[in-house]
Amino acid sequence: MKGFVFHCPGQASWQDVPEPAIEKPTDAIVKVCVVTICGTDLHILRGDVPEVRPGTVLGHEAVGEIVEVGSDVRTVRPGDRVLLSCITSCGRCRFCRDGSYGQCRGGGGWILGHLIDGTQAEYVRVPYADLSAHPLPATVPSEEAVLFADIFPTSYEVGVLNGHVHPGDTLAIVGAGPIGLAAIATSRLFAPERIIAIDMAPSRLEAAHRLGADAVADAHEAPGQMVADLTDGLGADVVIEAVGLPESFELCTRMVRPGGHVANVGVHGKPATLHLEDLWIKNVTITTGLVDTYSTPTLLRLAAAGRLPTGQLVTHTFPLNQMEEAYEVFSKAAETGALKVVLGGEQHAEVAVPAA
Amino acid sequence: MKGFVFHCPGQASWQDVPEPAIEKPTDAIVKVCVVTICGTDLHILRGDVPEVRPGTVLGHEAVGEIVEVGSDVRTVRPGDRVLLSCITSCGRCRFCRDGSYGQCRGGGGWILGHLIDGTQAEYVRVPYADLSAHPLPATVPSEEAVLFADIFPTSYEVGVLNGHVHPGDTLAIVGAGPIGLAAIATSRLFAPERIIAIDMAPSRLEAAHRLGADAVADAHEAPGQMVADLTDGLGADVVIEAVGLPESFELCTRMVRPGGHVANVGVHGKPATLHLEDLWIKNVTITTGLVDTYSTPTLLRLAAAGRLPTGQLVTHTFPLNQMEEAYEVFSKAAETGALKVVLGGEQHAEVAVPAA
Amino acid sequence: MKGFVFHCPGQASWQDVPEPAIEKPTDAIVKVCVVTICGTDLHILRGDVPEVRPGTVLGHEAVGEIVEVGSDVRTVRPGDRVLLSCITSCGRCRFCRDGSYGQCRGGGGWILGHLIDGTQAEYVRVPYADLSAHPLPATVPSEEAVLFADIFPTSYEVGVLNGHVHPGDTLAIVGAGPIGLAAIATSRLFAPERIIAIDMAPSRLEAAHRLGADAVADAHEAPGQMVADLTDGLGADVVIEAVGLPESFELCTRMVRPGGHVANVGVHGKPATLHLEDLWIKNVTITTGLVDTYSTPTLLRLAAAGRLPTGQLVTHTFPLNQMEEAYEVFSKAAETGALKVVLGGEQHAEVAVPAA
């Protein structure tokens, strides 16, 4: 079969790889229907994630069909269409018992396309399939469902729920890439009074407006002042960091009101400065986190009920075998305007059709 | 009457000052029986708190007797023995309605000995007396009750409650000065499995042991390793910062387990480095805060029931008119071993007020 | 001036009454612009609320203009257009400090039109005006704002928040009168997957549909079966009781899933049977409550932002001096189809007050 293999920083290719097989009684083998590419995959390609060994098939997001299960798999069966979550859960360690699947100590956590072969392939082995593969409601198309492998639960759990968004809140979201945009969509489940999206790219601010931001601000033009003006000088109730840079994190801590929350979602490579000389007295709560995906069944139910605007985040689609082209488009988002790039699915059953 | 007046950085004196009078219908005048000195008072003396104007009477902690009330005071009366809280609450602004008295926008917050004359005097005017003066249970001596003006609610609310201490937790407390020691006492209300106290002064670590720390560690000798060893390498469930320096805050963020809490109580003058490159994936919650004193009635009830070891924190007592000597002893804590220094009270009869 | 005076069970009239005056420094006098009638007012008329003395002016919901304030009122001023809440708060007792204003022990709670003269008059005295009168955003018309005096905060606090409605939940609401309909509107702030409204009156079920119920069920036709069918036999996550009868409460406890919530909002006159022989093992939470109105500022903000469908609940309007006719229409809701009946306001210019 074919898979997208990481060779070394800067080199990866869609090529022949061995078919996966059941290794443990809790494994399943899944035929991949739809996959997507994550910003983290680009980090791996650049060499920023050294624990990914050469030869690993990348990808931690997919929708597929179960084709085989181990002897101890009980909640999914061959033929089931399932969402493969970016997080694998052993279900038995102290973290999994608390629903902190992202911190799993029993062989799970983020392992697909990281410590073991991932989803950007024709078939993939899924450990602990009972807890890591989610049967899909029939009404959610695979091309939309794949967004629930990572960005929807990430923005919801690590941004919206960690940030304690409440009805009537003023919410500022710094960064309107895929995660920030998903945070706009999922925060609206809690009816904030207003959502202010902040980014540098006009195209992303336009997308933020479409997804329901009430106001948008250019990151270069004193967004903190805009938030202060809208809140009688107090600051936002909740600020979500969805960039991953020291300066954007520091902007968040300046924009939050006394008693407010800063929820960090961004993946950071460098330390930030925490201005405790100002913040110690402000009753601020700052949270960080890797997604646990405990909310995935709930979000899928809301998607099936039409409560989440899933479609608007996908800008490009490709057939599965144009993986290299898809990476090219996704990695040059500033030029191509790419948000989420989706591969496979019904419309590419035979041939590639570039999307809008 | 006499009061302790701040003149300029480095200069203050116990001297004649005008007697206070009722200014608003919600004011009370209180005859001071017992006061104490806070680390913040030392900061003011050093010039670190520039909004304190020359001529201000210092002090934000006291026990006294109500001698006069304004026409709209309804819950306390002349003759009542009361605790004067470090935080004044208007009771009507949006923050007070949420119990965030420390963030009061209606003329309260920390104002005594800061923006208006404070408690280190024979009499003091107390704004919003209904919400800011707490009637004392007869069984709590004034010399112990005065600790509930600041350090007990501060350690409890900003440390223990913000840090979500739960039964069975491993708790590390960095800094075993008065606030850190009060955090040991108040965290025991939640039955942690073990409390690890960290400081550089052997005398403080001894005091930590007496107050109930299960283990103590010298800050110079790899306390993080000790915490890791006791927790199978995971780190502490909750870490309380009670120092106020960048390096101690950074130590806290290294010692906390994935999914744990860092509760900052220390007063910081400089920024700290937040290692988001490590923390972004760790599901950590960091909180800051000024005390609100919403817990003061509860803590007083627990003290009356003998559930809090109040007495052990007072190392020195003086009559009220030896204020300058008391500051001297308190400011040289390294030499004198001072924890809390209390002035006035029954044992200093010459300035004592008859108790309730 | 005129007011609607309760004489004895069955008798009340719109008649001359003395104008109110400031009695305490925390009082305000308010010129009433818009009032409404509550189901509780009908109970009083029937003699079900014996503590209402003959001669009392009824009414605990209004929008008006402040015309005079006592010397200690600080947050509202003459000329302000304000909402008069059904709950008065002293702001100083232990319950008010916890935000439990409905349980106020300092002279507040539900007192207007109950223990003191109420709002169904041309002028009304409002005790503790700072905490009990809410300045109104300019964009919320008085005729809609008056619904925030009681039914919106009641349905939100006692139904939706006590019931812990979460995104993705299945919610059943028993009773589609004004409170039940307001519960549909306010529960949607938390994006439930589906709302099932249950009532006996087809007109009310139609109104429920308009306000956003996803399914409606006739109370006579096995609504519990419908809920079971929609939830794989488990039952609803949250059930709100908005009727006030034993049989409707018992229906709620049968329809809730293991681990779910039953939030009682209905005013009950008789005991109900609690089937502990079934429920003891079911992990069910049952809550009761009088509204506290802590959420009123938040709800007004959401109304101003267009997030709540206020207008749809008002079926009849009258000028203020047609109070008796309005009671007639409201008390015969089964015939008239009345939901909320509003008196006064701009469209009834002869008694209207110029808006802010």
Place this chain on the structure above:
Amino acid sequence: MKGFVFHCPGQASWQDVPEPAIEKPTDAIVKVCVVTICGTDLHILRGDVPEVRPGTVLGHEAVGEIVEVGSDVRTVRPGDRVLLSCITSCGRCRFCRDGSYGQCRGGGGWILGHLIDGTQAEYVRVPYADLSAHPLPATVPSEEAVLFADIFPTSYEVGVLNGHVHPGDTLAIVGAGPIGLAAIATSRLFAPERIIAIDMAPSRLEAAHRLGADAVADAHEAPGQMVADLTDGLGADVVIEAVGLPESFELCTRMVRPGGHVANVGVHGKPATLHLEDLWIKNVTITTGLVDTYSTPTLLRLAAAGRLPTGQLVTHTFPLNQMEEAYEVFSKAAETGALKVVLGGEQHAEVAVPAA
């Protein structure tokens, strides 16, 4: 081997039964060292639990040694000394994912000694051993550890945690049998101001005193008045029902303060009357529940640290083969003064020694 077999209401015997064997890859076989008898076992014997089929080995509490594990058991191994919890958890259904193991839909919940053979035998098969058998800290003796199979987590989760006991609370516990006494012990982890225990048996009230109750009241002598007197007429913050009768539940709802919690732990066979005509306005929260045992690891840690007075609850011990005598003593608690009766353990390695 031998086991205690239920034949029909009124008949059970310690007799030969077949040895259990691994049936699924997630099973373990455990050699029983220590067991105890639960009030529920007496209910089964009386025929109150009709789903227990004749021929079933009873018992759902034990400490034992793992002797064999299925191929998919990963967290326990032969030789481990483990606690067998009364609740079995599949770890994969929606309830288990939420930590609601008692409501498991995947073949778990309360099954031992109920739907499958239980622990009152020399060997027992334990399904889902990874989640249902808890490795024991070396410092907790088996005779004490066995109390963590049921009564400690039940009293803690269903009583103390569901009841939201907080530092400074007044707590009333109705029923001072084993569960009520365990509730005294576990509620003290949250430092209530006072615990009031209510029962009819003087010997149980004495035991309540020993375990830390601050006051005890005879259920016949107006315990509600005592609670009112101690709380300025308000009532208790939290009331725990640990009897299981309508009248004791109704007493609980009369003793709770406005805004308080009633946590039902008792197993009820009949409905109770819920006085909604009084309670609708009182902001009361009532909870029910079967234990989930999510707290078992935490409680075992606290026991190992000496924070729970486990030993005081055991009044009688027997060798394992004197099961029938032990049932006799336990079922006549009023005469024998039995609280918990423990069988097996080191002291009975050879021969029965009646305990204190």
